[in-house]
Amino acid sequence: MYFVATGKQPFADCAHDEFLVLNICNGNRPEVNMSEAPKCYIDLMKQCWNSNPDNxxxxxxxYESIELFVDSCDSGVFSEIKKERQHYEIEKQIEEAEEYRKLHLTSLDENKRLVTHPQAIYTSRLLNPFTKSIPKYDNVDNNTVEIIDFTK
Structure with missing residues (x-):
């Protein structure tokens, strides 16, 4: 979701190592410019980042949230009279984000050319090297986070 919102890879400027794992466990998230994407989309993305999986x-x-976003922009789905206030707000947010994207297309092209950190890895891999040196740590909520190696 972050890449879709920003056009950039998350944490591209740092090594993808045990320190990044700990930082994420402690609540560190990629920064998002609120102009880059509709607020409703950013809010949904941040909900997905919640440290508590139950939340x-x-x-x-x-799916239903994204369907609402799409339907809010589709004039064929809702007549202007039937559009609810929420749909207008979502449509407005999407239009503003699209205007921002159009104005910043050249900078987005430059961002794509940015060099990522040499230890930033965007392919699936086992976390085994990281989990060996991290028996357990405290997260932001002072709950103990235990990283379990499921490969054993």
């Missing part, structure tokens, strides 16, 4: 939306809720 994250499930796949159906994500």
């Amino acid at each position: 994250r939306p499930n796949a159906i809720e994500i």
